[in-house]
């Protein structure tokens with residue numbers, strides 16, 4: 001039995017710019033034009049001040065690992081072949097948090113507060129997922 | 139206005155938790171409900187509201203619960219005013235209490251039956267369970283595509299907690315040992331064989347730093363309780379279990395959006411509950427802490443005021459939460475030892491708090507227990523609930 005296909009994210013009109021940018025190798029996040037706060041994940045309105053005047057801005061793509069885990073067994077079916085792999089929550093310089101995978105290094109080298117930068121991995125013909133790798137690595 | 143001393147639990151029921159392929163989920167629901175009614179010693183016709191929580195193993199069974207099957211099965215058709223589901227995952231227990239006691243306080247309901255039953259142990263396959271919990275309550279847009287699932291969630295939380303507090307892997311493992319000590323005394327528990335820290339540490343690594351024996355096991359089971367007004371409770375029993383205080387906060391939907399994975403909202407919820415009850419941590423005889431994974435018991439011990447930050451691991455490791463210890467904790471064995479029946483894992487812990495305060499806990503009875511604190515958290519630990527229960531109104 002072959003592994004099921006990797007789950008792709010559903011796309012809505014307000015999240016489409018994010019996925020379009022990822023397809024071009026760019027990480028963009030929202031910023032509220034009224035309270036100036038950065039927003040992730042993409043929202044219909046600002047969760048801080050409730051404004052609907054939201055713009056997209058390039059993100060630095062730099063951040064730190066808030067926490068991580070190396071998945072060694074009992075992965076969801078579509079991810080069994082990927083083990084061991086790293087799931088992490090990264091805090092971007094802009095202050096927002098994202099769930100991601102840490103790639104481009106030995107899973108055992110990942111640490112809390114490790115500096116990381118964005119990289120991009122193609123999921124399927126339609127989607128590219130932003131992921132993170134150790135800062136300054138190839 | 140609050141709920142202090144206005145409503146009380148007067149009856150409890152529970153069927154053994156474990157893997158029972160031949161036992162239908164409805165049997166768990168009806169048997170638990172029946173036990174709770176018999177335990178209360180009331181005429182079943184007194185029940186005017188039935189509140190089932192959700193079952194996850196089967197959409198069909200769940201819609202039967204929504205569709206008033208329990209009411210019909212126990213012969214309350216034409217008598218019960220409403221059957222309505224309350225579901226918030228693992229915190230359904232505390233939302234049961236909050237909403238049921240609110241209805242009673244308002245006079246909308248007089249006597250409420252809260253029931254849980256599910257069949258996650260044998261109603262789904264092992265991999266089916268992993269896959270169910272790699273999407274259930276997890277953001278399909280921002281987390282599912284990265285392989286998120288519940289063991290990973292526990293790994294992410296435990297990792298950061300250990301990083302910030304210096305808690306050791308052995309100390310985390312010792313929580314499972316504490317829960318097992320209690321489960322050894324619990325005939326309804328799934329796992330009753332003695333367990334050591336070494337055995338936990340030697341078990342398979344799931345998502346680092348989480349070992350297999352630090353993960354709850356999905357199980358079949360059911361539990362129920364009856365709640366009524368304090369006045370009526372005093373007519374029914376000389377040992378009502380009063381709801382004395384409660385506090386709660388919803389903190390996130392997507393785990394990645396939680397600002398503090400090492401604290402959640404336990405402190406704020408506990409502060410509200412203690413204030414309403416007029417009690418402090420020193421007054422508490424039993425801590426019925428929601429587990430599902432050991433890190434939540436460590437966080438709760440600290441945030442509820444029983445240990446200083448970073449000291450819960452040593453507190454548990456030294457045996458303070460074992461039978462006979464300073465602070466009996468999760469005395470049914472929790473989901474780590476009694477088994478995880480979905481929303482019922484939390485209901486079983488709440489039922490255990492009531493059981494202890496009623497003095498009906500058999501071999502594991504904590505002598506002279508008057509006040510218990512109980513916690514619950516649902517989904518990806520999206521909300522934090524703290525309830526204080528007692529046999530007297532301070």
Ligand SMILES: [Zn+2]
Nearest residue numbers: 032035046049
């Ligand atoms: Zn704003």
